[in-house]
Amino acid sequence: MSDSDITMIGIMGRWQGGAGDRLKEAALSLFRTQGYDGTTVAEIAAAAGVTERTFFRHYADKREVLFVDQGEFERAFLTGLPETGADPMRLIAAVLDSAATLFPEQRRTWSRARQTVITTTVALQERELLKMSALAAALTRALTARGIDPTSAALAAESGVTVFRTAFTVWVDPAEDRTFPVIQQTVLARLHALIGQ
Amino acid sequence: MSDSDITMIGIMGRWQGGAGDRLKEAALSLFRTQGYDGTTVAEIAAAAGVTERTFFRHYADKREVLFVDQGEFERAFLTGLPETGADPMRLIAAVLDSAATLFPEQRRTWSRARQTVITTTVALQERELLKMSALAAALTRALTARGIDPTSAALAAESGVTVFRTAFTVWVDPAEDRTFPVIQQTVLARLHALIGQ
Missing domain, CATH: 1.10.357.10 (Tetracycline Repressor, domain 2)
Incomplete structure (x- = not known):
């Protein structure tokens, strides 16, 4: 586990860690380290430990992941x-x-x-x-x-x-x-x- | 010249018809008749009587054409x-x-x-x-x-x-x-x- 991961777990601490929240956490971490354009949905899903299919059950596309319904x-x-x-x-x-x-x-x-x-x-x-x-x-x-x-x-x-x-x-x-x-x-x-x- | 063309010339009447204005006119006419998604830059340029290259000298992309600088x-x-x-x-x-x-x-x-x-x-x-x-x-x-x-x-x-x-x-x-x-x-x-x- 990297320092960056530990920071993000701290940031997201209040959330219970459902797949939707884990995807938000992973997306924010990746957007910060490698940029929005340089991050794919596949990478976000992998970092959150879920499939791309699960990503798309929660969010229509990459642009939606940091927004609430x-x-x-x-x-x-x-x-x-x-x-x-x-x-x-x-x-x-x-x-x-x-x-x-x-x-x-x-x-x-x-x-x-x-x-x-x-x-x-x-x-x-x-x-x-x-x-x-x-x-x-x-x-x-x-x-x-x-x-x-x-x-x-x-x-x-x-x-x-x-x-x-x-x-x-x-x-x-x-x-x-x-x-x-x-x-x-x-x-x-x-x-x-x-x-x- | 179709009725729609005549209407648009009426709408744009105050403009002198430089390439930038003709492109706006053509774009608006096409967006209205066939939709924004259904219209290409090539079609807008052709309707304005200019090349695609001229389009891109005036506007960065299709989304920009209806906006002033x-x-x-x-x-x-x-x-x-x-x-x-x-x-x-x-x-x-x-x-x-x-x-x-x-x-x-x-x-x-x-x-x-x-x-x-x-x-x-x-x-x-x-x-x-x-x-x-x-x-x-x-x-x-x-x-x-x-x-x-x-x-x-x-x-x-x-x-x-x-x-x-x-x-x-x-x-x-x-x-x-x-x-x-x-x-x-x-x-x-x-x-x-x-x-x-």
Whole structure:
């Protein structure tokens, strides 16, 4: 077992080691050491101790392996949508509080490692942007279903995604030690201060 | 000359018909009739009356042909950045006014046709998202260069891009007839009303 393997087991420690998680772990380790383009699905599967067939049962292709299921991701936000209320930014604030549970402290080392790979790989940046775009569309639909007009719904949803992404960027900064919920609330307050002038 | 060709010449009427513009025209026409995936660079070049070599002098690949040069796109925003001033959202408002010149009324028919292709083609949606992400990064850099802190700069820049994209979506709606500058100012005012609460 190499030092790099030991580091990755440390990073992934909180996960129980199902095949899907082992594949994520193996993929991140390989992407970091030999680059995204230089890594094949066969190598990821071999490093995780599974067959390629198992890889493709979990992920559609190499680009998907570092991403959680989009439906699961969106549900982490939408479960926080209050049953009542019509002020778009209050609804968004509740949704963001709910999404903060996606990033407990024990996930931070993994998220930092993942982020270094994503920011240096155009294909993964595109995938990340699509994920955020689909999230904004889902939040827009949820707000319009509440009777909020489409333009206000889109602006509130996009603003929520902006706050979430900005908070995430701060959270994975190696020099930052505040928790995700604290950072996100600070960023949301900053947005209100900036735009409320 | 088919009816479809005549329609496209009408759509592109304002352009003078340099090879780059003829390639855009041919690409949009082919993407609409036979789909993005079903269209090759060779077909686009042939329809524009140029060689493939000429295509690749203008565009890196098929995905690029419906997009303007990123530097040119960003300059349309950044030329509007006032020489002085430190309030991030005032700077962004000026930048958005400047960018509105990208969309005169004579471009509207073309923009509507282009949008129908982009919204139905994942590869082009990804390209569009990358373009907007790079724009937000450029605006963030311009604001931080003014001494604005990175988080405020990112939030203001992302909010500006949100207003721009939302205004564009409204502008290309077939049922909408207000001009781009009017729509964009309305959307910006809506954002202030929403978030300033």
